[in-house]
Amino acid sequence: MERFAADPNAPLAEFLCFSVYSAGHAFNRLYRPLLDELALTYPQYLVMQLLWSKDGRSVKEFGQALRLESSTLTPLLKRLQASGLIERKRDADDERVVRVHLTEKGHALRGQAADVPGCIAKAIGLESDELAKLARTLDNLRDRITVESENLADTT
Amino acid sequence: MERFAADPNAPLAEFLCFSVYSAGHAFNRLYRPLLDELALTYPQYLVMQLLWSKDGRSVKEFGQALRLESSTLTPLLKRLQASGLIERKRDADDERVVRVHLTEKGHALRGQAADVPGCIAKAIGLESDELAKLARTLDNLRDRITVESENLADTT
DNA sequence: TACGATTAAATCGTGTACGATATATAAAAC
DNA sequence: GTTTTATATATCGTACACGATTTAATCGTA
Numbered sequence: 119m120e121r122f123a124a125d126p127n128a129p130l131a132e133f134l135c136f137s138v139y140s141a142g143h144a145f146n147r148l149y150r151p152l153l154d155e156l157a158l159t160y161p162q163y164l165v166m167q168l169l170w171s172k173d174g175r176s177v178k179e180f181g182q183a184l185r186l187e188s189s190t191l192t193p194l195l196k197r198l199q200a201s202g203l204i205e206r207k208r209d210a211d212d213e214r215v216v217r218v219h220l221t222e223k224g225h226a227l228r229g230q231a232a233d234v235p236g237c238i239a240k241a242i243g244l245e246s247d248e249l250a251k252l253a254r255t256l257d258n259l260r261d262r263i264t265v266e267s268e269n270l271a272d273t274t
Numbered sequence: 275m276e277r278f279a280a281d282p283n284a285p286l287a288e289f290l291c292f293s294v295y296s297a298g299h300a301f302n303r304l305y306r307p308l309l310d311e312l313a314l315t316y317p318q319y320l321v322m323q324l325l326w327s328k329d330g331r332s333v334k335e336f337g338q339a340l341r342l343e344s345s346t347l348t349p350l351l352k353r354l355q356a357s358g359l360i361e362r363k364r365d366a367d368d369e370r371v372v373r374v375h376l377t378e379k380g381h382a383l384r385g386q387a388a389d390v391p392g393c394i395a396k397a398i399g400l401e402s403d404e405l406a407k408l409a410r411t412l413d414n415l416r417d418r419i420t421v422e423s424e425n426l427a428d429t430t
Numbered sequence: 431t432a433c434g435a436t437t438a439a440a441t442c443g444t445g446t447a448c449g450a451t452a453t454a455t456a457a458a459a460c
Numbered sequence: 461g462t463t464t465t466a467t468a469t470a471t472c473g474t475a476c477a478c479g480a481t482t483t484a485a486t487c488g489t490a
Contacts (some may be wrong), residue, residue, distance in 0.1 A: 131395035142298035239287035370468040
């Protein structure tokens with residue numbers, strides 16, 4: 119392997135990686151108390167969002183949209199099925215494909231989830247312009263989210 | 275729970291969350307082939323970095339630096355101990371505290387890891403100025419990382 | 431049309447991550 | 461000085477997340 123240790127940007131790059139890593143955890147902790155009320159995890163919530171926008175997606179489509187492998191999605195979808203929110207059926211035209219459909223209960227959950235995006239937006243507390251800039255410093259964002267996350271947890 | 279669904283930033287906020295979430299995965303996939311050569315995971319690598327900069331840290335200090343809980347760190351540190359890279363000892367002055375020290379092997383790994391930051395910096399491909407702006411769009415960053423990650427995996 | 435190659439999911443093993451809880455030690459309060 | 465409180469790790473159960481591999485179905489092409 120080549121050596122790039124002399125690159126002066128090397129430490130900054132690693133700081134950025136850690137910022138993303140820890141910001142991800144912070145977001146997860148922010149979502150958790152909201153999604154607990156829906157008995158969903160964050161990845162499950164993402165799957166439900168996709169289904170609410172378009173029903174009958176294949177496992178592959180979820181993988182492309184969420185950048186996840188079938189080894190992650192298959193167990194996740196089975197858990198959503200066990201919760202009674204979705205059904206999984208082999209495609210009649212192509213038996214390799216598994217298509218996911220919302221149940222009554224899955225449709226009904228949509229109303230309950232309507233609050234979530236607004237709560238997140240409020241917790242993040244950014245204007246549309248700033249969102250487009252994607253948070254000038256992820257570290258500051260992470261800290262703010264952590265505080266908001268704790269506040270949300272307190273009032274729940 | 276209050277309703278904020280009318281907030282026009284709500285969808286943007288959720289997009290940002292997903293950007294961070296998926297960028298985190300992308301970084302992980304970028305690091306994996308590099309860290310495989312060291313037989314480390316990314317969180318284990320972070321712990322080693324902290325130890326290389328200052329030995330004898332407590333579990334709590336790792337938790338504060340990495341924003342992780344003891345329920346995450348304890349098993350992780352036990353695995354590093356099982357690999358022979360670190361030792362865990364109760365602090366003599368305060369028996370509640372567990373302090374972590376590098377072994378010979380742990381010290382030696384530092385040299386092997388010297389390449390990693392430069393490889394990451396190169397893969398991300400940003401100047402110092404841009405790093406300070408923290409990637410104007412995390413989605414673009416994620417895509418670039420994914421490509422670089424695949425390239426790295428090919429040549430390994 | 432047969433058969434090798436490709437594709438879509440599923441399975442398996444390992445390693446995070448967390449909240450809730452437990453345990454042991456130390457500090458504080460009385 | 462004992463009892464309460466706080467602190468530092470550890471344990472447990474659940475759920476991602478991945479790479480490697482497997483299985484089954486479809487496609488390509490000779």
